[in-house]
Amino acid sequence: MTVTEIECRIADSFNETFESSSIRSSLRLQAKKPDSGIVRVSRGLYAMSRQSTSRFEYGKATLIQGDAFAVMASLEESSIQAIVTDPPYGLVEYKKSQVSKLRKGQGGVWRIPPSFDGAKRSPLPRFTTLTNADREKIVEFFGRFGEQALRVLVPGANIVVATNPLVSHLVAGALESAGLEPRGQLVRLVQTMRGGDRPKGFESEYPDVSVMPRSQFEPWVIMRKPMDETTGRNLAEYGTGGWRRIDDDHPFGDVIKSAPTRKEERAIANHPSLKPQKLMRQIVRAALPLGMGMILDPFAGSGSTLAAAESLGYSSLGIEQDSEYYNLACNAIPKLTALED
Ligand SMILES: C[S@@+](CC[C@H](N)C(=O)[O-])C[C@H]1O[C@@H](n2cnc3c(N)ncnc32)[C@H](O)[C@@H]1O
Incomplete structure (x- = not known):
């Protein structure tokens, strides 16, 4: 409602007027x-x-249960120094109906991969089935997300968004159209179970063919809120405008060797998209060039970004809409934080 509509509603209901101020x-x-x-x-x-919003605090981490867009809209302008997030890029996979199919082991858009080398893999959403209408929804979703991000971030702030090779261009394009600057991509080198399959139904006829390359990397889109004049000014004024170096000899690089999330972590946080602490700690650490400020993860899942921030001594804010994942995160954040790398 606009303030004027609220004013009229109060006047009608209470037969009294209030100053709009x-x-x-x-x-x-x-x-x-x-x-x-x-x-x-x-x-x-x-x-x-x-929804009534619940809130969980652990050290310098705060997790809010609610819708990312509604909660971000309630945050103050220019109050966040970096966003590191892993959103629902297929958009349908975290809808209530699909999550309940996943929880019942019925699949839906989720593919339960076979065990491989004795290791049980997490379910993966199928992205090859996206229609043009789904693609438009992704663009619309990330356009809205980009607008909110632009409002809550300070100038020069980094945004790092986990994607996959089939949608990364849509995510980057939508965020750019919203006014954020593209700053490249981060490559997480990881062998997943995506791609590499022989043509279904024609496996023996075409034994030397696979339909898609076996995916061996995960792209993370890197964007930035436009800077306010020079890098020096942004660093001094907002603590943003660059990346924290690994050490004197090593700047943060855009390729990170990684592995699927360890069993030990999955036992703590049984979320289908749990990211490993080792990876998250490297990204989160680098996202604040001076190690100062607030990291936001609007699609927090089981809280791996918040745990990484907490282990580094950074302040963080997470938002998760699903009550089961929210409860999972409240339990997992302290345990993931305490893990050795
Ligand atoms: C890909 S998962 C993130 C998993 C996370 N990286 C982890 O390590 O646990 C995306 C999460 O976003 C949540 N989500 C989807 N739409 C949302 C929305 N509008 N607001 C807040 N959370 C949302 C889903 O419930 C899901 O847990």
């Missing part, structure tokens, strides 16, 4: 409290959050 300042105050149920959508426009 006092309505506005009360809404502004409420919207700053994550669990008030009031979110600021844009200037003078507020919404009631339909």
